[in-house]
Amino acid sequence: MKSEKYKFFIIIFLSVLIGISVGLIVSLFHLSINWVVMNKFTLIHTIYPWQNFQYIAYMFSSSIMLFISVYLVKKYAPDAGGSGIQNIEGVVANKITMNDIKIIIVKFFGGVFSLGAGMAMGREGPSVQIGGAVGQMLSRRFSLNRNEINMLVAAGAGAGLATTFNAPLAGILFVFEEMRDEMKYTYVSVQSIVSATVVSIITLHIFIGNNISIPVGNIRLPDVYQFWIFIIFGLFFGVFGFIFNKYLVYFTEKIAQMHGWQFNILILIIGSMVGLLLYFYPNSVGEGYGVIHAAINNELGIEMLFILFTVRFLTTLISYGTGAPGGIFAPMLALGTLFGVLFGILVNISIPSVQIEPLVFAIVGMSAFFSATVRAPLTGIILVAEMTSSFNLLMPLLITSLVATITVNSLGGRAIYTILLEEALKISKFGKNKSEANEEF
Structure with a gap:
């Protein structure tokens, strides 16, 4: 009984730590993308001498940034390419393994370059994979079994999605619905996912604020x-x-x-x-x-x-x-x-x-x-x-x-x-x- 209580305490403690870490990293990820996008435009419009041919600078900068992004993936972490959500699902299902440190670094910087280049992609995929990698990185420092580590990987992934959209309920539901075939849900796993997600949102609000992503005002419900x-x-x-x-x-x-x-x-x-x-x-x-x-x-x-x-x-x-x-x-x-x-x-x-x-x-x-x-x-x-x-x-x-x-x-x-x-x-x-x-x- 003592062992179970101790394990529960460790998992909840780790969930909170994962929530803080994911909230910080994903917030920094978002700020970095915004900084790159704004400064890229400012730099081109400020120093590029041929105003009538600025599109050439846009073409050159986007192509180089995309090339760097893809190079980082191919060279250092092939499983950091694309969304990465499928990889997290594979980890939770014990079908694949993950080098968490490489994923965090390559996904972060590769994502900043690819999204900064203007690619038609979102930041939520990288945020989810980074969150899952943070969950694994922190949890494997403790004496947890593979299923318990996977539980915290899922918790980190949910926190990553929630932090991306400032949508805590969606982050929790995403893990329950999208990973329903990969993991068994228990009282501990539910508490872990909720704890990590809630703490990550609090961290987001502290560093970036509590803003509605797409404000639309009052809408009349159809008859x-x-x-x-x-x-x-x-x-x-x-x-x-x-x-x-x-x-x-x-x-x-x-x-x-x-x-x-x-x-x-x-x-x-x-x-x-x-x-x-x-x-x-x-x-x-x-x-x-x-x-x-x-x-x-x-x-x-x-x-x-x-x-x-x-x-x-x-x-x-x-x-x-x-x-x-x-x-x-x-x-x-x-x-x-x-x-x-x-x-x-x-x-x-x-x-x-x-x-x-x-x-x-x-x-x-x-x-x-x-x-x-x-x-x-x-x-x-x-x-x-x-x-x-x-x-x-x-x-x-x-x-x-x-x-x-x-x-x-x-x-x-x-x-x-x-x-x-x-x-x-x-x-x-x-x-x-x-x-x-x-x-x-």
């Missing part, structure tokens, strides 16, 4: 007799989610097959194109928060909404395919917003009796695209509700996300991180048998 429109809305996102997952894997596989100078040239070309888009059409690349605010503030017309949705769909696939550190949550939220506003405008024009604010479809669209792709609808619903402070839209969120998930399942689609983990194991770079010999606990 119950208009809920049928959200069923149709969910069908669209089910199809989009199926297509998105299929081609995300396709681009990732195709680019991963390239090696040597061909791969390096392709990375430089992709970086240059991102820089060019960043200069002329900044809303078509980057994490997507700029285009989200533009869309919900009615700054984009119907044609531009359609164009940006199409272009960002493609740039997200290509950006992730490079293997640079970066996630897909934020880009998915941007895509959901763009199509949501477009859908809302067209519905109001086509069916005058259904007058629902396009903003409602934007918020619901974020959750629906996330749910269809990640197959974690509860996480998507709560994440968007926390980010926008729009809990009054829970019914439209539930209906659309449920329909989107059922639709993609009917089409034969699967959760994106399950597919990515299988692909990682298939090429045996992160396979358990190969990496066990290099990892000690």
